[in-house]
Structure formats: C-alpha cells, structure tokens
Amino acid sequence: MSGTFVGMPAFPEAAHEAVNNPTLRGNLRHATHTIRAKREKAVAEVSDWAQLREAGKQIKDHTLRHLDRYLVQLEESVMAAGGTVHWAADADEANDIVTQLVKMTGESEVVKVKSMATQEIGLNEALEAEGIRAYETDLAELIVQLGKDRPSHILVPAIHRNRGEIRDIFEREMSEWGRPAPEGLSDTPAELAEAARLHLREKFLRAKVGISGANFMVADTGTLVVVESEGNGRMCLTLPETLISVVGIEKIVPTWQDLEVFLQTLPRSSTAERMNPYTSTWTGTTDEDGPGTFHLVLLDNGRSDTLADEVGRQALRCIRCSACLNVCPVYERAGGHAYGSVYPGPIGAILSPQLRGTGSEIDASLPYASTLCGACYEVCPVAIDIPEVLVHLRERIVQGGPVVHEGNKVVLKPAKGHAAERAAMRAARWAFAHPGALRTGQRLASRTRRLHPRTLPGPGKAWSDTRDLPPVPAEPFRDWWQRTGGGKEGGK
C-alpha cells in the first residue's frame, strides 16, 4: 500500500492526539452523528433491506470465489470495446504503468476522479516525482490536497475540517494551484462550493488526461461504473482525450443485473440518499463521444493474498460505503488519521493489516482498535462480520500462523511485544482449568483486599488512571454458596 503512511506509530499513540483535540472531536462527532441518523432513516424506508443485504453478500462471495474467471472475462470485454487492460501486482507496478501512460500522451497534468485505489498506491506522489501534477476534483479531496493534509474518511476525506478551516485553506492555497479564491470569501457552503467550482472548471477544460477509479466493473460487458454526488467525476470521465482507470480486482460484478442491488444499498448506506445523484458508466471507447483512449489498470496489491484467507477474505466484499466508520465509536474519538491508511475506521482495521501484512507497528495494532461492539457489522450493507475478522487477525498477531504473502504460503511468527500478555493468558487458562487454584487465588485476594491498590501497575495503569477499580469483596460467591448450602442455611 501507499508509502505515505509507513512508519506510523501504533493506533493508541496515534489516537491520543485526536482524543485530546476538542475541535477535531467536535467536528467528527457532529458529522458522524448527522449522517448516522440520516442513514438509519434511509434504510428503514426499504422493506426488503435484509434481503438486499444478503443478496449483496452472495453476489460478492460468488464473484470472489470465481474471481479468476470473471477477471479474464472482463479483460476480454474491455478489449473488445476498444480499451487496453494492464495488470499490476503491487503499488509500484501500478504507479509505473500509469506514469508511463501519462508520459506517452506528452502531458504534464491530469485531473482525477476521487478514487481510493489511487490513494492506496500513492499515485499522486509517484506522478509528482516524475514531474506530472495530479489535480483532485472531488470537493473534499480538493480540500485535503490544498491543505497538504491526509484524508480521514472514505467518503468525506475532509470530515475532520469545519467550514472556517476550509475557507482559510481556499484563501491561502488556491492561487498556488490555479484560479485563486474569490475576494472576501465567506464560510457559507454555497460560497465555498462556488469557489471550488470556478477553480475546478478551469482544470476540466484544460486537461487532456483523466484518472479515475471505479465502484464496480461489469464482467460481461466490460463496463466501469462510478457513483458520485457532485458530478465532477463525470466531467473528468468525459472531457479528457485519454482516460486511465485504476481499479482493485475485487470490484467486479458478473452482470448489469447485479448492479441493481448495490445501486440501492450503496447510496443509502453512504450518503443516506435514495439514489446517488450521478451514476456514470463507460465501456471502452466510442468515436466522437468521451475519451478516445481508455486504459484499465487492474490492481492486486495484497488482494489475492487476502482472498486466500478464508475468514479474512470477506473484507473484499466491501463497497466502500463508509457506514461502518460513521457508527464506530472508536473512529468517532480517534479520528481517521490514527488508522495510518487511506482506509480508516472498522473496515480499515481489517483491510490494511491484510493488504499490507501485520509487520509494522501500526498494522499490528489495528485489529485491537475496536471494542468488538458490533455496530459496524450491523450496518454493513454486504454483511462483513468485522468483529469476527478482527479477532481472527488478533490471533494471527499473538499466536502467528499460516498466511499467504505475495502468493506464497508462509508461517508467521507471533508478533513481538505480546510475551507478557501471552504468559498471563496461559496462567489464567491454567487457573481456570483447575477450579481449586482459582479458588485459592480468590481467597487470597479477599484476605488481602485491604492492601489492594486502587490503581493497577504495568499495562493496567493507563486504565486505572482514569477509572476507579472495584473493591475486592470479602467473600467470593463460591465460598458463600458452600458456606450457606446454596443460600438455604441462613447467611446472607
């Protein structure tokens, strides 16, 4: 995945800052609670939501099971429609392919449709290094780009910013990148949107190359689909002479009919709309209409490895609606940046450690960035059991085990730094397997209870710094039960 985020500290440290930043927490709280309430309403309107959810799950599972077959079919149909297909095993390969394709056009700037895949591989930075400037055209992406910031949400990358901050960024940065912000810009949504529109229009009309991702790829016709709210994506898809789409291999659906399900569940889950305002589809090239040259770059970058894991593979069903982020109480407090990836929140916590492996500090900490409360699973429109995958990845981290890495089967060693915990878990298991030992321990705790500190030493300290521990009772339940014959012989 992208080099942008490597070297991130583990999640708890990364979250520390956000938790203690009241502006950020306020922005996040407001935004997630608003969309959460709207989503609930939009979903409640659909009487067969449970069936739609199940259908989405089934279609995705079926496609993933036969991914090799559908990918070949897709390649054939894209070529038949006049497009060219490229295969990229990892981020570097994808970036090289796109860079070469842009260079072949002789252009030094491109306009971009909002795309997670190109963020995942760090395409903008790779293009920049080759002297090509990439302009983001999605409003929120534009804010992130102008603010030299990082996205913090899948759908609303600038969710951590409020209107005042956005006005300041526009005033300060727009002139650097093109048309400056109008004089006396206020922070009303209408004025901010108008400033962005004027700034972007100039770029749409000038650019000869567009770069996009896709929400779906239809195997039997070779059609790509982008759904969006602003229409900026459609401008990028239709105005430039060359269009390059970079798409993860898991985004396939077999037929147009399958889209029916997702075009209902995606907008309601993500923006709480009944239907997204713009649905653009393109199939290869057509004379005199849209780009004359079309390239599709199919991106693996850890997806095949993820597919090899029978519990973890369900993460590839994700349609990036971001509903799980908006309900996650941990995301709400920690903010998107703490996840160290373009995929934040619950889905990020299971996707990043699978795509990138659990080798880095941040990736090894992500499966623990959840209380397993289950709110994410409940809202997911393709029924990804995120808590199940989290626990599965925790197991991989503390106990090691077999995984597929770059196509090869390897056995992971347990991660470092869990030795004390492992010993404690073993000891607890031993005591629990020996009820006598458990009882001795309980009695000892009861007898020495006046000596117990109200704060914990070691790893428990941080918890007891902010919460009081309960006092140890004078008598564990089992002693009371035995002493009183199950409460029958007096003794309260």
Next chain:
Amino acid sequence: MRVALFLTCVNDTLYPDTGRAVVKLLTRLGVDVDFPMSQTCCGQAHYNTGYRHEAEPLARHFSDVFREYEAIVTPSGSCGAMVRELYPRMGERARAEGRGSGLAAALAPVVPKTFELTEFLVDVLGVTDVGAYYPHTVTYHPTCHGLRGLGLGDRPRRLLQAVKGLELKELPGADECCGFGGTFALKNPDVSAAMGTDKVRNAESTGAEVLCAADNSCLMHIGGTMGRLESDMRPVHIAEILASTEEEPTP
C-alpha cells in the same frame, strides 16, 4: 426445572452480590438452582484477545461442567454470547483446520441451553413481572453483546418496567458502546476513557439515580468512570434490581 447458574469468573470473584441476587430471584420464581462448583470461565477474554487455542480447553471444560443440566443461566450478556455465538464458531474453525469435529460435538449440547438471565425469565419462564420492588429512578444501558450479540431486544426494559416503584428513564445514545471491550480498555486507554465519559454524561443527563445493565464488566468500567468523575449515580446489575422486594430491598 433443574437449572445451573453460570455466574462467570468476574462475577464470582468481584461481584458475588449479583450471584446471590440471581439465586434469590430464581428461587423466588420456583426454580431449583444449582451452582456447579467446578465451573470457571467461558474463555471469552482469551478468545477475543486472539488466544483461541487457549480458549478451547476452557470451552470444553464449560461443556463438561454444564452439559447435564436442563438450562444454564448467566447474568452476563457477553459470556452468554460467547457460548451461544462463538462456541459453534470455534467448533467450525477447528473442523476447517482439519482437526475433526470433536470440538464441535463436545460444545454442541450446551449451546442451545445457555440463556442470559433476562432471556431466561422472559422466554423460558414466561414472566415479565417478577414481583420486584425497587423505589428508585433507573436508566438502562443495553450492553453491546446483549444488544447485538444475543439480541435481547426490549426484554430487560420490559422486566424493569414491571418493577414496582421503579421509574425508568430513557438513556440518550443507549446503543453506543461504553468503551470497555475487555482488553480494549487496557490497550487503548484514551479512547476507552473518552467513550466511558460520554456514556456517564449521557446517563447523568437523565437525572436517574441508578444506571442499570445486564453485565458487570461494562458496569465495572462505567462505575469506575463515575467514581473518577465524582458522579452521584450508582451502577447496579439488573439481577439486583429484579431480586429486590419490599421485605428485602436491595439498596
């Protein structure tokens, strides 16, 4: 009906009052309660922290201890969900790993017979008015594993509404996690504390005297946070409210 009380290791060690309340309540309702002394822990903490292999022998032990009873009742939504939801999954995983169906077969008998306390009262005994008296204002926090794991729905609230003298206050943001999450509280203390604080503030806004839940682990976290915030509220397990009577009131 011969029913086993599965009290859970946390309740046994730290919250014996909850255990005594369950015994008092069930006995009052005519249930013959047994507490098998060899019970220990369902293995949830192990499982959820990633030590599935350490959890397996605990699950087997649980099954050995409880399999002969007609029903197994536990005053904990999360330990109930461990048995009902995750034991079958452990069996499946063992099978998928080529270790045969021994584990699945060993665990199968206890899975459908295990009930969280409020579920047992409403679904098995068929009562919502358990004859309790508790003259306090109470707000109810549905814990995540009870709410989404077991799907307890409005059973606990129906039971509370039938308690004489009790005034139930709606908790804003009730279905949001309190931030405990077992080892989450240790591994992510900042986020955990922030969630706990929000939960307590929401509870305080109801003006209730008592925050009630069906899981002492969550109550430990919420109560610990109340202590630090010098809140006037008290955490109380639902069993202690339902066990309370005019003759013998729970404070």
